Amino acid sequence: MEGVFRKSANIGSIKRLQDRINKGEKIDFENDPEYKDNVHVASLHASVLLKTFFRSLGEPLTTNKLYPKLAALSEISKAEKSAAVKEFVKLLPRDNYILLKTVIKFLTKVAENSKVNLMTANNLSVVFGPNLTWPTDQEVPISQLNNLNNFCYKLIVDYDSVFDH
Template sequence: MKGLDSNVIRFHLQVSHGINVKSVERKNDRLFLGGAKVFGVPLENLSRCLIPEFGLVPCFLVDACTFLLERAGTVGIFRKPGSLPRIKTLRAKLNRGEACLSTAIPYDVATLIKQFSRELPEPLFPSAIQEAMLKAQMLPSLQDRTSALQMLSCLLPARNSSCLHYLFEFLARVSRRCEENLMTSSNLATVFAPCLLPPPNMDEMSEGRFELRILILRTFIEKPQSFGAIPKVVMDSMEFLMSFKTTSSKKSTGKSHSLKAKTVPWFQGRSKVRTPITQQKQESILQERPILRRSLGLGTFPNVVLYRACMPCAEHNSSLAVSITGALNLGTDSTLQKMKNLVRGQDVVSSTSSPALHLAPWRRRSSP
């Protein structure tokens, strides 16, 4: 599977079902034989044959399943163990490349299939996929469980997917004759759970976890056509991404008459700095500006000392007049003349019939 397809499937699993899946490391499939040995050999080193519907499948698995399909009505097939001496002899002949299955006993061949899948160096379901499938099986809805398991089966490497797909299709045909062989899909899943989904440690040997593994295999045995099939929702997302990718690539390669921004060095793209204003221009600008007039209060009381002078009492008129007169020396002439006249007229005001003005020393007002 392409990297884009697997990423889209992982995205759907995370968004729709909250399942995060680690990427499964792939090994390049070797199309050449690595020897005649069958048991305990990696899939890429086995002799495989091409089946258009499934892909490259180990030749031993094809021969053994074809042999058992003709005898699928055998009672207790895959449940009853075969003879250990006969099985040992068959293993030795198969590892030497001899064709010996045509005269074998069905129970012995069924036991060889279980041993073949159990003795692989790497399980057909990698540990990362197993963990994700257990989480998928615990989803509350049946539809969600089926959809999640179907998407997870699409993340398997090609060599594992071809082998498992062929095996599930074979087990589905065996289960259809359960009235004869008494092997239902649940019985077959129970037999193959330790072979296809082996627990990685002792903690996974609990009854509840083992039941989850049985349900996973039962789903694929009952619906083998869904194994490795990408759901329609994911396919629509892939088609949209591919069309978007091709459209964007065409736009980038084709000629366009749209306006393009001209790239310039960063120091040329900066805003121009205005030249400094000369002194003559600055003086002309200042002359054109209107002169701000001082407020009436500042014109009348140019010194802060006057703000601290309040109405003095009658006995302090002469001393206060001298202090105010000294403070007014800092003001303008017109202001000084007005204030001096005001101070000199205090005696006149006090001698008139109107009540005298009482000036008190300055103090800060406090809020009541």
């Protein structure tokens, strides 16, 4: 879907999906009556639901505790950035690491289809950088946003070298 993750959905629809998920229901984006024969709406709702999930966590996947180390990545030279990102990712709690690895793998697949969806690694990093990294326990200067987006960009484009398989 062109612009997936950049579009918004009806808030009521997303709240209903969240309620269903919170009740333990499975959402079938291919066969539920609301989505049957409407891949556009299914894609839109799934993408908004994913972003909403990350925003609703008590803290970012990269954790509040590790935020100073993440912020320090802005001082690392371009040549050493990938290695520094890999070292940072190793510091994450195991569950956070697994979820981050999974979502970034998915984002690499989205980026591979950027000719159709127009969501390049850069576009995806602008959308997901703040959702995955923005600390919830401190004020962050808006100037730090570029660093957080760049971190997410490196995760996507250097996926194979950053994450252990």
